[in-house]
Amino acid sequence: MAEESAAPAFPAADAMVEHLKTTYGTSVRAVVFYGSCLRLGTDQNLMLDFYVLADDLVAALNSPISAVFGALLPPNVYYHECGFEGRTVRAKVAVMTLAAFTRGTAETTFASALWARFAQPAAIVYAKDELARTSVTRARTRAVETLLMKTKPLVMGPCTIRELWVHAFQATYRAELRPEKDSKAEELVAMQEERFTNVGNAAIEALRIDLDSERTVATRAIWTWRFRRWWGRLLNLLRLVKAAFTFSGGLDYAVWKIERHSGVRIELTERDRAHPILTGIRLLFRVKREGGLN
Numbered sequence: 244m245a246e247e248s249a250a251p252a253f254p255a256a257d258a259m260v261e262h263l264k265t266t267y268g269t270s271v272r273a274v275v276f277y278g279s280c281l282r283l284g285t286d287q288n289l290m291l292d293f294y295v296l297a298d299d300l301v302a303a304l305n306s307p308i309s310a311v312f313g314a315l316l317p318p319n320v321y322y323h324e325c326g327f328e329g330r331t332v333r334a335k336v337a338v339m340t341l342a343a344f345t346r347g348t349a350e351t352t353f354a355s356a357l358w359a360r361f362a363q364p365a366a367i368v369y370a371k372d373e374l375a376r377t378s379v380t381r382a383r384t385r386a387v388e389t390l391l392m393k394t395k396p397l398v399m400g401p402c403t404i405r406e407l408w409v410h411a412f413q414a415t416y417r418a419e420l421r422p423e424k425d426s427k428a429e430e431l432v433a434m435q436e437e438r439f440t441n442v443g444n445a446a447i448e449a450l451r452i453d454l455d456s457e458r459t460v461a462t463r464a465i466w467t468w469r470f471r472r473w474w475g476r477l478l479n480l481l482r483l484v485k486a487a488f489t490f491s492g493g494l495d496y497a498v499w500k501i502e503r504h505s506g507v508r509i510e511l512t513e514r515d516r517a518h519p520i521l522t523g524i525r526l527l528f529r530v531k532r533e534g535g536l537n
Contacts (some may be wrong), residue, residue: 248367248376250274255286259293260368262325263336267295270302270376272341277365277460282434291334293368294318296341296379303338312485316478317343321483343376348386353476354407355393358386359415363431364438387446390415396464401455402536404443408432414468418475 252260263491278292297303300310304319313319318339325332328434341345347357361383370376394411402410432439447454461537 244387245380245398245400247364247378247438248383250366252368253284254282255327256280258327258369259291259323259325259332259334263293263295263334264369266323267297267338267417270299272296272298272371273367273370273379274369275361275365275379276368277360277363279331281364281366282509284489286287286512293334293336294344294346295336295338296375297338298341300338300340302532313339314343316481316485317347341375341378343381348382348389350385350392353471354478355390355415355418355471356475356478358398359412361386362390362411364435387442389451391443391446391452392450395452396461398466404440404447404454405432405436407447407454408443417457417486418468418472420476420479
């Protein structure tokens with residue numbers, strides 16, 4: 244996990260990291276890069292995904308109100324743009340404290356969002372010091388252990404390490420407000436099967452998980468995951484409501500998504516940005532009228 248976390252990014256991602264360090268200031272302890280752009284090694288026609296981990300949310304966000312929201316229901320999510328070699332690089336950025344990140348990947352955290360996300364490949368593209376790097380690496384290691392330990396009771400009978408990963412991601416996708424299809428978990432593991440095999444084998448050895456167990460699916464695990472799905476979707480809904488107040492740049496993000504998926508080009512004015520809710524309603528009708536929505 245330490246070796247994976249130390250993997251370098253590509254130049255456009257590095258440019259965004261410098262932009263984020265400037266934006267959030269000296270309170271930043273680490274920046275973690277994850278998602279499809281990391282897997283593919285490019286951001287062309289895509290959006291970068293980062294977690295910015297800070298010591299002090301008030302200092303990082305420069306807003307006590309946003310910091311309160313971020314502490315109550317982490318993380319806060321923001322849209323960022325920066326220039327690179329004559330083009331625009333875009334990123335979706337989650338901001339939370341390093342302490343909250345560490346707690347969120349641990350076995351004691353009921354919600355699966357963080358330990359499911361960071362059991363997947365990720366890179367620490369900035370660490371303020373070695374302590375920060377070590378803390379994030381250990382948190383990611385715990386995320387793997389937590390994910391596999393929590394989902395193994397859902398698997399009936401013997402399984403391979405690949406099958407365990409697939410079951411694990413299928414279970415956690417169902418705990419999202421907009422769950423992915425089960426085939427998405429298959430695709431994710433197949434894309435980097437060697438990585439998941441190596442990391443998974445190390446984890447089950449450390450945890451002494453028996454993949455050859457004939458044990459049937461535990462009833463308690465089934466009910467625990469039903470409640471976890473309900474809880475995870477509730478948290479997703481609350482974060483969406485929170486985003487209406489904290490998602491800086493959300494309108495620009497929506498316009499980019501509309502243009503990318505529908506081809507409808509929209510130029511925003513400062514007046515549009517000053518009234519994001521009214522603008523969003525107006526744009527919805529415009530995109531529908533121009534055939535951008537089915």
